Amino acid sequence: MSxxxxxxxxxTPPASGGIALHSVTVTYQRHPALHHLSGRFExxxxxxxxxxxGAGKTTLLRALAGDLLxxxxxxxxxxxxxMAWLPQHSEIDRGFPISVREMxxxxxxHQLGAWGWRRASHRAACDQALAxxxxxxxxxxPIDTLSGGQMxxxxxxxxxxxxxxxxxxxxxxxxxxxxxxxxxxxxxxxWQREGKTVITVLHDLRLxxxxxxxxxxxxxxxxxxxxxxxxxxxxxxxxxxxxxEPFDEHAPLCVHTEPSACTASPPASAQPVKEAxxxxx
Amino acid sequence: xxxxxxxxxxxxxxxxxxxxxRRALLGCLLLSVxxxxxxxxxxxxxxxxxxDAMAHAILPGAAIGYLAAGLSxxxxxxxxxxxxxxxxxxxxxxxxxxxxxEDTSLAAFYLLSLALGVxxxxxxxxxVDLLHVLFGTVLALDDAALSLLGGIAVxxxxxxxxxxxxxxxxxxxxxxLRRVSALSPLAHYGFLGLLVINLVAGFHALxxxxxxxxxxxxxxxxxxxxxSLLPLILLASALALLASASxxxxxxxxxxxxxxxxxxxxxVAYLVSMLLAPFGLRAQQRxxxxxxx
Numbered sequence: 001m002s003x004x005x006x007x008x009x010x011x012t013p014p015a016s017g018g019i020a021l022h023s024v025t026v027t028y029q030r031h032p033a034l035h036h037l038s039g040r041f042e043x044x045x046x047x048x049x050x051x052x053x054g055a056g057k058t059t060l061l062r063a064l065a066g067d068l069l070x071x072x073x074x075x076x077x078x079x080x081x082x083m084a085w086l087p088q089h090s091e092i093d094r095g096f097p098i099s100v101r102e103m104x105x106x107x108x109x110h111q112l113g114a115w116g117w118r119r120a121s122h123r124a125a126c127d128q129a130l131a132x133x134x135x136x137x138x139x140x141x142p143i144d145t146l147s148g149g150q151m152x153x154x155x156x157x158x159x160x161x162x163x164x165x166x167x168x169x170x171x172x173x174x175x176x177x178x179x180x181x182x183x184x185x186x187x188x189x190x191w192q193r194e195g196k197t198v199i200t201v202l203h204d205l206r207l208x209x210x211x212x213x214x215x216x217x218x219x220x221x222x223x224x225x226x227x228x229x230x231x232x233x234x235x236x237x238x239x240x241x242x243x244x245e246p247f248d249e250h251a252p253l254c255v256h257t258e259p260s261a262c263t264a265s266p267p268a269s270a271q272p273v274k275e276a277x278x279x280x281x
Numbered sequence: 282x283x284x285x286x287x288x289x290x291x292x293x294x295x296x297x298x299x300x301x302x303r304r305a306l307l308g309c310l311l312l313s314v315x316x317x318x319x320x321x322x323x324x325x326x327x328x329x330x331x332x333d334a335m336a337h338a339i340l341p342g343a344a345i346g347y348l349a350a351g352l353s354x355x356x357x358x359x360x361x362x363x364x365x366x367x368x369x370x371x372x373x374x375x376x377x378x379x380x381x382x383e384d385t386s387l388a389a390f391y392l393l394s395l396a397l398g399v400x401x402x403x404x405x406x407x408x409v410d411l412l413h414v415l416f417g418t419v420l421a422l423d424d425a426a427l428s429l430l431g432g433i434a435v436x437x438x439x440x441x442x443x444x445x446x447x448x449x450x451x452x453x454x455x456x457x458l459r460r461v462s463a464l465s466p467l468a469h470y471g472f473l474g475l476l477v478i479n480l481v482a483g484f485h486a487l488x489x490x491x492x493x494x495x496x497x498x499x500x501x502x503x504x505x506x507x508x509s510l511l512p513l514i515l516l517a518s519a520l521a522l523l524a525s526a527s528x529x530x531x532x533x534x535x536x537x538x539x540x541x542x543x544x545x546x547x548x549v550a551y552l553v554s555m556l557l558a559p560f561g562l563r564a565q566q567r568x569x570x571x572x573x574x
Contacts, residue, residue: 065460085460087456090454090456090457091454091455091456091457092453092454092457093325093452093453093454096325096452096453097325097504097507097508097509097510097513098449098453098509098510099509103453103454106446106450106453106454106457106461109461109462110461112446113462114443114444114446114447114462114464115443115446142508142509144508162461
């Protein structure tokens with residue numbers, strides 16, 4: 001990681017109020033994927049979102065990014081902030097005839113827009129971001145020659161240029177090797193030191209314990225949310241596993257209107273999953 | 282020397298001698314700088330067959346224009362543009378609001394449109410008109426037709442330059458474009474609009490059946506040689522011009538119909554490139570040596 005990175009991103013104003021969720025519910029065909037989720041991402045915090053499959057982790061990111069309509073509840077504190085989002089399965093056409101530098105340069109859209117003239121300073125910022133992810137020398141490579149890990153590094157370089165104050169990452173290390181994820185984790189930590197709010201969906205609890213101060217354990221509702229060592233306990237993990245993965249086709253209407261009425265305990269209709277995932281130590 | 286001079290005579294002679302050949306060449310030049318870049322984006326958006334379908338979809342509009350005003354350039358152009366945009370919007374709406382996907386709904390709309398067009402032309406026109414509509418009249422481009430082609434070329438280049446960055450992102454990473462900007466629908470529908478006006482331009486010169494040839498074939502041929510965007514666009518335009526000039530000359534000397542000859546010239550360039558170019562069939566061969574790292 002280059003030390004010059006801080007100067008690339010120094011223009012980020014520190015996030016002021018954090019992001020507050022008030023009883024956020026998102027439904028698919030009326031079944032809640034996120035159920036009365038309330039809580040707060042502190043400004044400049046670095047939070048891992050973990051939970052079993054179908055827990056609503058990606059739904060939460062999409063809801064924060066404004067990609068989904070909330071069925072009820074609201075989110076405060078995002079209006080004034082610029083947000084960057086790296087989806088798990090990006091729709092990038094890997095066969096598109098474009099160089100790494102040209103692709104990464106799109107991260108400057110907030111400065112250049114559709115018609116802004118690209119100056120030498122923009123190119124320099126782009127090459128600096130590529131250097132920060134260890135891709136110096138690959139600026140001219142067509143993107144169809146990149147490996148999966150190199151592509152992820154390039155997408156992180158684009159995130160650097162986006163210079164957003166809130167960064168949402170969905171499984172950013174799903175398909176990358178150990179050295180690459182270590183490099184990218186250092187970058188995420190640096191973003192946090194610069195005052196950016198980083199929210200990352202992760203499966204690897206070992207990485208979460210090592211690198212993420214805050215954790216939200218999600219099972220459609222928040223099973224636990226706070227300092228990682230207090231959230232990632234065996235008891236909490238088992239409670240999260242109790243959530244039934246398929247929607248209950250005969251679920252009754254949810255009549256709770258008060259956020260506090262929905263507790264962190266699994267709904268009464270939930271049955272223990274027979275083969276609960278082992279508690280990863 | 283004599284051979285050289287007779288070659289010059291064969292290549293440049295028809296253009297020097299005949300005004301209609303010069304007009305045809307100018308028409309091909311205008312189409313090449315305008316339709317070929319559109320074709321490159323069609324290819325990159327995996328919409329080459331969409332282009333073909335849209336080319337058929339403009340037929341009833343042109344036919345209704347012909348019914349209303351005879352062989353009038355303006356009427357047939359306006360009719361063609363309306364029919365093309367109608368099919369594009371209609372199939373887009375069906376794809377977004379029903380269970381059908383874009384390809385099926387577009388096929389349904391363009392087949393309806395094409396059948397209607399053939400019916401109108403057969404019942405009300407005569408076979409000469411039908412040939413005109415199907416195969417174009419590149420050797421009979423008058424001033425009005427040439428200025429229409431010029432206007433469409435200028436519109437395409439200006440709008441293409443303005444839409445360039447959103448259009449690139451719409452092909453490369455549509456999700457990212459939607460996140461950073463509200464220009465995604467403008468890029469999509471603006472591009473469809475450019476597609477339709479270029480098909481109408483091509484239809485006057487090459488006819489509805491072959492108009493899309495000047496878009497798809499140069500782009501596909503250029504892709505065998507290059508892997509970056511701007512050179513691709515330039516090469517596609519150059520190939521389109523070269524092939525249409527060759528097609529004009531061959532059709533003149535051999536007395537063949539012009540628009541199929543032009544498309545066949547583009548096809549020869551495509552086949553040769555497929556065999557010889559670095560990203561054609563050669564890319565699949567086992568090479569005799571390799572590098573250390």
